[in-house]
Amino acid sequence: MSVPQNTIAIIYDYDQTLSPTYMQEEALFPVFGINAKNFWARCGELVQSQGYDHELAYMKVLLDCMEIDRPTNAKLRELGSRLTFYPGLPEMFEEFKTSLLTSDHVAHGITVEHYIVSSGIKVLIDGSRIAPYVRKIFGCEYAVDERDRITFPKRAISHTQKTQFLFRINKGMLEMDQDVNDHMDPTLRPVPFQNMIYVGDGPTDVPCFTVMRRNGGQAIAVYNPEDTTRTSFKKCYQLSVHADRVKNIAPSDFRSGSHLRLLLEEMVFEIANRIVQRRRDDLQAGTVKAPKH
Numbered sequence: 001m002s003v004p005q006n007t008i009a010i011i012y013d014y015d016q017t018l019s020p021t022y023m024q025e026e027a028l029f030p031v032f033g034i035n036a037k038n039f040w041a042r043c044g045e046l047v048q049s050q051g052y053d054h055e056l057a058y059m060k061v062l063l064d065c066m067e068i069d070r071p072t073n074a075k076l077r078e079l080g081s082r083l084t085f086y087p088g089l090p091e092m093f094e095e096f097k098t099s100l101l102t103s104d105h106v107a108h109g110i111t112v113e114h115y116i117v118s119s120g121i122k123v124l125i126d127g128s129r130i131a132p133y134v135r136k137i138f139g140c141e142y143a144v145d146e147r148d149r150i151t152f153p154k155r156a157i158s159h160t161q162k163t164q165f166l167f168r169i170n171k172g173m174l175e176m177d178q179d180v181n182d183h184m185d186p187t188l189r190p191v192p193f194q195n196m197i198y199v200g201d202g203p204t205d206v207p208c209f210t211v212m213r214r215n216g217g218q219a220i221a222v223y224n225p226e227d228t229t230r231t232s233f234k235k236c237y238q239l240s241v242h243a244d245r246v247k248n249i250a251p252s253d254f255r256s257g258s259h260l261r262l263l264l265e266e267m268v269f270e271i272a273n274r275i276v277q278r279r280r281d282d283l284q285a286g287t288v289k290a291p292k293h
Contacts, residue, residue, distance in 0.1 A: 002187035006109045008271050009169050009191045010264065011208075013162075013200040014118035014125060014139070016232065017252065019085050020224050023120045024062065027082045034065050055119050055140055055156040063142075063150065070149040073123050073142065080127025088254030088261065093133030095256065100265065105272040108279060112268060113191075117165045119157050119204070136174045138165045159204035163211045169196070193217040195275070197267050201252075202235040209245040218248075218267050222260060225251035 015022050025036050039061060046057040063070070071079075096112050113135040116125060122139030125131060140157055142150035155176075157165075164180055167173075172190040173180050186192070193215035198208050201222050212219045221239045223232040236249040250260035 003190050004109060005187075005190060005192055005195065006111065006275055007191050008110065008112045008195050008197075008268055009115060009135075010112065010197045010199065010268075011115045011117055011166065011169065012198075013205055013208075014116055014120050016201040016224065017199055017205075017222055018089060018116070018130065019083060020226065020252070021084070023083055023124050024058070026084065027079045027124050028062070028076075031079060032066055032069075039065065053156065053158055055158050056153060059140060059142070059153045059156060063152075066150075070151070072148040073144060073150060074148070076121065076123045076150070077127035080124040080131075081129070083124060083128040083130075085130060086252040086254055088256070088258065090130045090133050092254040092256075092261065093130070096268075097133070100268060101272060104276060108276050110272050110275055115165075115169055117157070117162050117208070119159060119162070122155075136169075138168075160207050162205075163207045166193075166196070166198070166208060166211050195271050197264065197271075199264075201232070202239070206239070206243070206245055209239070213245070218271075219246045220260065220263055221246045221249045222252040223249065225253065 012018055019026070024039075028034065029036055029039070042061045043054070043057040046052040046060065047054055052060070093114055096114075100112060101110060114133055116130075116134055116137045116139070118125065118137070118139040120139055122137055122141050125137050125139060131137065138157060140153065141155040143152045143154040145151045168178075168180050170189050170191050170193060171180060171182075171184050173182075193212065194217060196212065196217040198205070198212045198217065198219045199222060200208060200219070205221070209219045209221070211217075221236040223236045225233075227233065236246075239245040240247065240249050248263055250263055251258070253260055255261060
């Protein structure tokens with residue numbers, strides 16, 4: 001027995017991939033009076049002098065900065081409405097839903113799903129304009145106390161741990177109480193890696209780029225075209241030309257007709273056409289023609 005495997009999954013990093021700013025700086029720092037330069041310097045100290053993981057460092061410093069008046073997750077979700085995105089978002093998600101696939105693709109039950117795997121704060125993305133279009137959001141989370149205020153990191157997702165969530169999508173194990181390490185036959189996995197596209201912005205996405213490439217998936221490295229220092233572009237250039245991690249790089253512009261949009265659409269078309277052709281081949285192989293009189 002096998003599953004249809006007719007879902008195409010596009011997985012996105014968040015900071016610098018979907019948005020030009022870090023979510024903490026955009027949604028939290030202005031509200032809680034946090035100085036960005038001092039905040040990130042303190043995070044760097046914890047990483048360099050005390051051996052903290054980067055994600056746990058920023059989650060701890062954030063708690064320290066909000067010690068007097070720690071917010072609830074509900075408040076953080078509300079602040080997620082402040083998040084802004086690169087041009088074309090969230091409009092692209094609606095356009096992909098209504099007008100991307102051909103009637104032939106739809107007739108074969110092919111769908112496109114969007115996922116976010118981020119080292120940022122999940123609940124902020126949950127409260128953003130983009131959330132309704134995303135099948136599942138994976139990110140760092142806080143536990144809460146008896147008054148529902150955030151108290152302690154509940155889940156931290158490092159750049160190496162992001163790959164776990166690619167396998168969760170691959171196996172359809174989207175809930176955290178499901179053991180992604182359980183063996184599953186490839187024919188039972190609802191989203192084969194060949195049906196997946198990963199979009200990220202730099203070195204922290206290298207583990208995901210590597211998993212995609214090794215398993216037949218697609219990947220795109222994106223950069224901020226407004227970055228006058230060209231740092232954003234250089235990261236992608238290095239990943240493509242020197243590190244050979246990705247084949248495609250593009251500016252973070254999700255509007256119709258942009259380079260990135262054309263790449264995403266062509267990749268989706270290619271995957272969808274392959275699914276249709278495979279089904280036709282399977283049908284032909286499994287059909288025994290009646291004898292002719």
